[in-house]
Amino acid sequence: MTQIHHYPKLHNATWPGIVGKGPDSEPVISLDQMLEMTAAAEVDGVKFDGVDVGLFDPHFDINSGKEGAKRLAEKVAAHGLEIGSLVAPIWGGPAIGSKADQDTFVDMVKKSCEIGQTLREMGIRPNGIVRIDSASGVSDWAKDPVANSKKIVETFQRACDVAADYGESLAAEGEICWGGMHSWRHMVATLEAVDRKNIGFQADMSHTLLYTMGYNAPEDRILPEGYDWSDREVLNDALRQITAALRPWTIDFHVAQNDGTVHGTGSHDKTGRHCQATDPNGKLVVAEDAGFWLRDEKGELTKAFKHICWDGCMFSNEVMLQQKTWNDILATMIKVRNAHGWS
Numbered sequence: 001m002t003q004i005h006h007y008p009k010l011h012n013a014t015w016p017g018i019v020g021k022g023p024d025s026e027p028v029i030s031l032d033q034m035l036e037m038t039a040a041a042e043v044d045g046v047k048f049d050g051v052d053v054g055l056f057d058p059h060f061d062i063n064s065g066k067e068g069a070k071r072l073a074e075k076v077a078a079h080g081l082e083i084g085s086l087v088a089p090i091w092g093g094p095a096i097g098s099k100a101d102q103d104t105f106v107d108m109v110k111k112s113c114e115i116g117q118t119l120r121e122m123g124i125r126p127n128g129i130v131r132i133d134s135a136s137g138v139s140d141w142a143k144d145p146v147a148n149s150k151k152i153v154e155t156f157q158r159a160c161d162v163a164a165d166y167g168e169s170l171a172a173e174g175e176i177c178w179g180g181m182h183s184w185r186h187m188v189a190t191l192e193a194v195d196r197k198n199i200g201f202q203a204d205m206s207h208t209l210l211y212t213m214g215y216n217a218p219e220d221r222i223l224p225e226g227y228d229w230s231d232r233e234v235l236n237d238a239l240r241q242i243t244a245a246l247r248p249w250t251i252d253f254h255v256a257q258n259d260g261t262v263h264g265t266g267s268h269d270k271t272g273r274h275c276q277a278t279d280p281n282g283k284l285v286v287a288e289d290a291g292f293w294l295r296d297e298k299g300e301l302t303k304a305f306k307h308i309c310w311d312g313c314m315f316s317n318e319v320m321l322q323q324k325t326w327n328d329i330l331a332t333m334i335k336v337r338n339a340h341g342w343s
Helices: 031-040 062-077 099-122 145-164 184-194 205-213 232-249 323-340
Strands: 009-013 050-054 082-087 130-132 170-173 199-204 250-255 307-310
Touching: 009 082, 009 323, 031 050, 031 062, 031 323, 050 062, 062 082, 062 099, 082 099, 082 307, 099 130, 099 145, 130 145, 145 170, 145 184, 170 184, 170 250, 184 199, 184 205, 184 232, 199 205, 199 232, 205 232, 205 250, 232 250, 250 323, 307 323
Parallel strands: 009 050, 009 307, 050 082, 082 130, 130 170, 170 199, 199 250, 250 307
Antiparallel strands: none
């Protein structure tokens, strides 16, 4: 597979070693193992350029400060990789919770931004955002949508103002399991209401496919009930509608596959099922459909971010511990870059 372009850089996510795993599921896969498998992946001489990192236990101690950031940088650099986007561990402080909950949320963002700034100053993090969500379930949000949406906006505004002090931008990842972010219309409304220059959208191809199906928000469904997945033009129209609304906000991007179902393991709520890159049940033509996000309505490259990341949360350990899994993922990422990259 020939490498045509050098941008966007290709990153792998480390947090699938944690998300959906733990005491009530499969064992966590260590950060060291995730880095080793990422660094070992290779397709015709092309390798991953870097990793996006979840700043949460047991991979990382968010309270470790600059020393922790330096240890993380040394560990990643030892594998010849760079660091990109970071995930703030905000789930102990739901945005629709008490004042103390909201304070915890903002504090986790602050600590994540401190880590991000240190990594940038070290030269190992040339680009990337800090990822957030509302840390609030849809059912809790639905008890008082107006008041709870207002709380989310206020919490996000406070977090943005803190992030700005560190030169960081925040990206809200749209997933059907997060209140106030659980449909494409709610996601746009939240971003517009926050009204800060340093907030944007993190688009994940798996999660945004579920937006078109109206999971947890049937009123915002775009694909018709009983949709025939073989009718690609109907899906293309739905993806055009979603991306027209959210692409202008998109500052971070996850390449992913989805089979049109929801899934959850361990303590993680059900959300869009991430499928393997080669899953025959996948509903997306990944390299082609990535173009809805990476190109504007005229077909021109947006170049809105300098790296893209594969996200494959809640794969079984049996799948994740096979090197072939990561080679297949890398091959898919290369196809995306060949179709929509630049030099």
